[in-house]
Amino acid sequence: ISPPETLAASTHPPTITITMPPTTPVPSLPEELLEEVFLHLPPDEPEHLVRASLASKLWLGLLTGARFRGRYRDFHGAPPMLGFLYTLPFLCSSPLSTDPRPHFVSTTKFAARIPDDLREYDAQDCRHGRVLLRYKMLFIWNPMTGCSTELPPSTEYMEAESSGAAVLCAVTGCDHRACHEGPFWVVFVYLDQDEGEGVCVASAAVLLSDSSKRSNGKWCEPCSRLDLVDDAFIEARPPVLIQDALHFMLRHYEDYRRVGILKYDLNSNCLSLIDAPLEGPVIDDAAVLMAMEDDSLGLAHVERLTLNLWSRQIGSHRVASWTQRAIVDLGNLLPIQNPKEDLELLGTVEGSDTVFVTTDMGIYEINLNSLRWKKLWKTDKFCALIPYMSFYNR
Structure with a gap:
C-alpha cells in the first residue's frame, strides 16, 4: 500500500499541453x-x-x-423603376391631412420620402432622376438624395389658363442612366387666350439651373407664339421626350374627344403642331403619348378591350407619317372582371414600349413588345401615373 502522500499526489491529473498550428486567413475572392x-x-x-x-x-x-x-x-x-408618383382627380382628393399630395409609391425596398413642405404639390414630370412639383411655385425634388430646389417664380407663366412642364438633364453627352445631380432644364409650355384675335396662343419658356454656364437660374424669354384653336388645353400629364423635343397632348374644352400634339423643340426653341393618327371620338384617358424604344413618337389608344399602337416614322422623302404598329386584345391578356367597363391608359415608360393600364381588377404594367405584364397597384382612380426610373446609387 502506498503512503498517504503518494496517494494524494496521484489524484491530480497530469498537465497536458496542446500546441495549435498557426492560423491562416480565409482566402478572399x-x-x-x-x-x-x-x-x-x-x-x-x-x-x-x-x-x-x-x-x-x-x-x-x-x-x-x-x-x-x-x-x-x-x-x-436602362435604369429600373424604383417607384412611381400619381395624381388624383380634384374631386377625388381627400383632405391633405389624411391624403397628402403628391403620392409616391415605392415598387422596391427603396424608400423615398417627400419633404413635408412639398406634400401639397402636384407632380408635373419625372425624368433623369428628378421630380418636378408644382403648387403655387415649382420645385425640383431628388428622391435619391432627398434634396429639393425652389425655382425662381414667374407670375406670367404660373397664371396661364393651361400649362404643362418638364424637367430634363442639361449635361451634354450624358446617357441619363445615373444622372440626378448637376445642371437641368425646366420647360414650361402654356396657353393663353388672345382676346383681340379670338384664338388660343401657345408659348414656351425655359429655365436653366444655376450650375449651367448658359444661365443664372432665370427664365429665358418665351419663344415665338403659336396660334391654336380657341378651346385648346394641355392635358394634365407629363410630356414625352423624343431626342431633343418635348411632346404634349392637347385636348379641347368643347369637344374633349379631339386629340392633338404640341411639340416644343429645344434646339430651335419653337413650337409646332402634330396631327394625331386617331379617327373618330376618343374617350377620356383612352389615349397616351409614348417615347418608343426605337426613339420614335408613339401613341397608344384603347377602345373597349383593344389597344392600338401607332408610331410616327420618317419616310424616304423625309416626311413623317403615322404607322400602326400593333393591335393587342387586352381581354385575353389581362384579368378583367367586367369587360363592359372602359379601360384607361395612365402613363408610359420612356424608351421601353411600356404602358400603364387600369382595369376593374387593378393597374397593370404592360410591355407591348413582349406582352409581359405585372400588376402594379390596386384599383384606384388616378389621373396620371409617373414612373421614377433610376439606379440605386447612393
Whole structure:
C-alpha cells in the first residue's frame, strides 16, 4: 500500500499541453470575381446591394466605387423603376391631412420620402432622376438624395389658363442612366387666350439651373407664339421626350374627344403642331403619348378591350407619317372582371414600349413588345401615373 502522500499526489491529473498550428486567413475572392457576382444582382431589388455593402468594408468600398457603378449600369442598360408618383382627380382628393399630395409609391425596398413642405404639390414630370412639383411655385425634388430646389417664380407663366412642364438633364453627352445631380432644364409650355384675335396662343419658356454656364437660374424669354384653336388645353400629364423635343397632348374644352400634339423643340426653341393618327371620338384617358424604344413618337389608344399602337416614322422623302404598329386584345391578356367597363391608359415608360393600364381588377404594367405584364397597384382612380426610373446609387 502506498503512503498517504503518494496517494494524494496521484489524484491530480497530469498537465497536458496542446500546441495549435498557426492560423491562416480565409482566402478572399479577387475583386474582379466579386464584381462579376455583384453585377448579377437585380437593379429593381436594390436591397441586395445594400445588404452586400454592409457585409465588410471591402465590399462597401467595391460597391460604392465609381468603376463598379459604371459597370453595373452598362451591364443592366436602362435604369429600373424604383417607384412611381400619381395624381388624383380634384374631386377625388381627400383632405391633405389624411391624403397628402403628391403620392409616391415605392415598387422596391427603396424608400423615398417627400419633404413635408412639398406634400401639397402636384407632380408635373419625372425624368433623369428628378421630380418636378408644382403648387403655387415649382420645385425640383431628388428622391435619391432627398434634396429639393425652389425655382425662381414667374407670375406670367404660373397664371396661364393651361400649362404643362418638364424637367430634363442639361449635361451634354450624358446617357441619363445615373444622372440626378448637376445642371437641368425646366420647360414650361402654356396657353393663353388672345382676346383681340379670338384664338388660343401657345408659348414656351425655359429655365436653366444655376450650375449651367448658359444661365443664372432665370427664365429665358418665351419663344415665338403659336396660334391654336380657341378651346385648346394641355392635358394634365407629363410630356414625352423624343431626342431633343418635348411632346404634349392637347385636348379641347368643347369637344374633349379631339386629340392633338404640341411639340416644343429645344434646339430651335419653337413650337409646332402634330396631327394625331386617331379617327373618330376618343374617350377620356383612352389615349397616351409614348417615347418608343426605337426613339420614335408613339401613341397608344384603347377602345373597349383593344389597344392600338401607332408610331410616327420618317419616310424616304423625309416626311413623317403615322404607322400602326400593333393591335393587342387586352381581354385575353389581362384579368378583367367586367369587360363592359372602359379601360384607361395612365402613363408610359420612356424608351421601353411600356404602358400603364387600369382595369376593374387593378393597374397593370404592360410591355407591348413582349406582352409581359405585372400588376402594379390596386384599383384606384388616378389621373396620371409617373414612373421614377433610376439606379440605386447612393
